[in-house]
Amino acid sequence: MKNLFYITTVFLGSLAMSSCSTHSPVNSANVASLIQKEEFTFVAERANPSGSTVTDIMHSLPGTNSGRLLNLDPGYTIEIKKDSLEVTLPYFGRMYTPAMDPSKNSYRFTSTDYSMVRSDGKKGTSVFTINTKDQQNPAQIVIQVFNSGKTYVSIDSNDRQSISYDGYITENRKPKK
Incomplete structure (x- = not known):
């Protein structure tokens, strides 16, 4: 009976761990190509606020x-x-x-005047450091891309606490003709 319990526990634990991992829709060969071209789209799956204020508010809401x-x-x-x-x-x-217009309190902008520096990180990662120059509140965006396509993004700005995002990279959308 102990063996059955042990086997069931190990099976359910491994099933839970394998379902928690996410898979990037881009294969490793395409990731290297996207990094080399320095043209890609980061798709955010999760946000990680840095301050305790947000988590305190989240904990106070029911069902979170x-x-x-x-x-x-x-x-x-x-x-x-x-x-x-x-x-x-x-x-x-x-x-x-904060802006009086709530739609301007998120990161929604297009920059045409920015600098981007690519460097090699630990364990074969590529790190892109982007500094915007044409925004009212300049932001520094650090994008760390792993070989699997998984990506970690951190944004620091003068007017707010920093925040980070997890996700993956993919090819840019083709413009419609």
Whole structure:
């Protein structure tokens, strides 16, 4: 009976661990190509606010989880092209100078004047550091891309607490003709 319990526990544990991992829709060969071209789209799956203010508020709401990661709906992206940077990401955290228009309190902007530096990180990762120059509140975006396509993004800005996102990279959408 102990063996049956042990086998069932190990099986259910391994099933739970394998279902928790996510798979990138881009294979490793395409990831290397996207990194080399320096044109890709980051698709955010989770947000990780840095301040305790957001997590304290989340814990006070009924039916919320106790973790700090917030699962995001599809559609939140950073699209990097040769001539522009388009950021569409939600923001959760403390803002020091919030806008009166609530739609301007998230990261939604297009930048045509930015600098991007690529460097090699640990364990074969590629790290892109992007600094915007044409925004009212300049932001520094650090994108760390792993060989599997998994990506970690951190955004620091002068007017708010930093925030990070987890997701993956994919090819840019083709423009409609």
